[in-house]
Amino acid sequence: MSTVFEIRGGRQLSGAITPQGAKNEALQVLCAALLTDEQVTFTNVPDIADVNALLDVLAEMGVKVGRPAPNTVVLQADAIDPDYFATHTFRKRSSQLRGTVMLAGPMLARFRRAYIPQPGGDKIGRRRLDTHILGFERLGVKFEYDTELQMFSLSADRLTGTRLLLEEPSVTGTANMVMAAVMAEGITTIYNAACEPYIQQLCLMLNRMGARISGISSNLLTIEGVAKLSGTDHRLLADMIEVGSFIGLAAMTQSELTIRNVDAHQLGLIPDIFRRLGIELHLQGDDIFIPAQEHYRIQKFIDGSILTVYDHPWPGFTPDLLSIVLVTATQAKGTVLVHQKMFESRLFFVDRLIEMGAQIVLCDPHRAVVIGLDKQVALRGINMVSPDIRAGVALLIAAMSATGKSTIQNIHQIDRGYERIDERLNALGADIRRV
Structure with a gap:
């Protein structure tokens, strides 16, 4: 029998976490x-x-x-x-x-x-x-x-x-x-x-x-x-994908978190993109401090049109964080178009988020429109399967913000890219069991 994560969501986290090497x-x-x-x-x-x-x-x-x-x-x-x-x-x-x-x-x-x-x-x-x-x-x-x-x-x-x-x-x-x-x-x-x-x-x-x-x-x-x-x-540098994942996690769970030793000078657009989702974060030396936020509002473009977040070769936004942006937007106030240009199968995990109660329109294999719930309706726990590393952690973040119990199968995909993620998040107050 394969190992799964059992997550009991709805818990606020607090404390400091250090990202792994890249x-x-x-x-x-x-x-x-x-x-x-x-x-x-x-x-x-x-x-x-x-x-x-x-x-x-x-x-x-x-x-x-x-x-x-x-x-x-x-x-x-x-x-x-x-x-x-x-x-x-x-x-x-x-x-x-x-x-x-x-x-x-x-x-x-x-x-x-x-x-x-x-x-x-x-x-x-x-x-x-x-x-x-x-x-x-x-x-x-x-x-x-x-x-x-x-x-x-x-x-x-x-x-x-x-x-x-x-x-x-x-x-x-x-x-x-x-x-x-x-x-x-x-x-x-x-x-x-x-x-x-x-x-x-x-x-x-x-x-x-x-x-x-x-x-x-x-x-x-x-x-x-x-x-x-x-x-x-x-x-090795700090893993920028973990840094972005922890920013999204803090927002989704309304948690006050400090992310230590992030190699801030090498994060590129990552802090700015999460700020555009309405997330308050502060660079303090080589740390990022995220205060607990009851709500966060997605910005619009200057002409008033809906925000689009898309991947692009560096120094553009990394494709590895679009899954995190998408799941974080589900509980924001406002609407965002997520455009995954570089890979054609990375957005299919949104079916699971829709099943959890998220409002997402999958336009095609590359684009999804997310209408944020503004924390008015919590996601609900379900059973799901991790299709790849980044989608797996996006689903884990969704489960941690949801009401009730979720299970994630195929967590080998998550272990491929994240070191002892359950232990490290449990130390902050999460409830994740490896069973």
């Missing part, structure tokens, strides 16, 4: 440890299913993995087995974890061969590999596709610097190109590169290892290839 950064920088045979030490690493699955893959391919303290990981890739990628074990693991695609860049840089399986991870719609494969090809990589194994086989005699114009500012695609190019011969430029804080963190880490990357934080990266990289220490 999941999406972890999946990139841990792969980058393959670029050197020296020791690389990571701190503030989230202890979550996706990260642990990637560490298992690294260990199976020959990387020495140490965990000397909580949320600290030490990697040394001095005895790698490149043939591991052709095994059934790797194919099985990678079918469940999107992050393994970022092993290809460092493997090509160091060993001149790699394998990419069809993507795994969330069931949130199509995720293309074109950006990765076409970019590698421009660097001098040849590829073959095995239809039976559903696996790309990549190889190169040498990697040569080139000019890349990415078709889309893919975060994982940019990370892969950067990690391949740091040890290519000559200079590589990557235009239309993703410039998320996690890409910035990866580039800064690589530069400490001896890489020569300029243009960091812009969408034009210039990389001068080097022959060898060395070890380093790296601390």
Whole structure:
């Protein structure tokens, strides 16, 4: 029998909570440890299913993995087995974890061969590999596709610097190109590169290892290839998705919360978007303080039209928080259009919110109109299933604000991205049981 969350809602929370290290950064920088045979030490690493699955893959391919303290990981890739990628074990693991695609860049840089399986991870719609494969090809990589194994086989005699114009500012695609190019011969430029804080963190880490990357934080990266990289220490940023989730949770449960050590300078539009939903929040140094609010009113655009919140490549609003925005708006005063542009299946969880009593019109797979209840009518507890990481936490927030008992099945999806979320929220006064 699978584990579920039982939530008894309607409780006000109080206290302080610290966000975990950033999941999406972890999946990139841990792969980058393959670029050197020296020791690389990571701190503030989230202890979550996706990260642990990637560490298992690294260990199976020959990387020495140490965990000397909580949320600290030490990697040394001095005895790698490149043939591991052709095994059934790797194919099985990678079918469940999107992050393994970022092993290809460092493997090509160091060993001149790699394998990419069809993507795994969330069931949130199509995720293309074109950006990765076409970019590698421009660097001098040849590829073959095995239809039976559903696996790309990549190889190169040498990697040569080139000019890349990415078709889309893919975060994982940019990370892969950067990690391949740091040890290519000559200079590589990557235009239309993703410039998320996690890409910035990866580039800064690589530069400490001896890489020569300029243009960091812009969408034009210039990389001068080097022959060898060395070890380093790296601390991960706070997970901005957890920060946004906790802001929405505070508003929905009328709670006074302090979110500690949020790396505020890297949050981009996140505080502003939640303020547009009417949520009062205050930046206090590197903390965010949210007072208890009985009501919050969604702003309109200056011309009086209905607010639209949509995702966009950084420095636009991250798609990972649209689920949180949507559920938070259900108890606001006013109306908002949520437009999920980047993935076509992420809004289907709204059926469960409608069943709980929310007023939502699902226009199509990408757009939903939320008419806020203004806390006049509470959501009611129901039984539901978590379809993906972000929708799972959105449903958890809804359940915590609802009257009565809710159950959420398939909580493995939540555990993939959130560290001990039930324990941490219970410490603030929530009532979540893992049964």
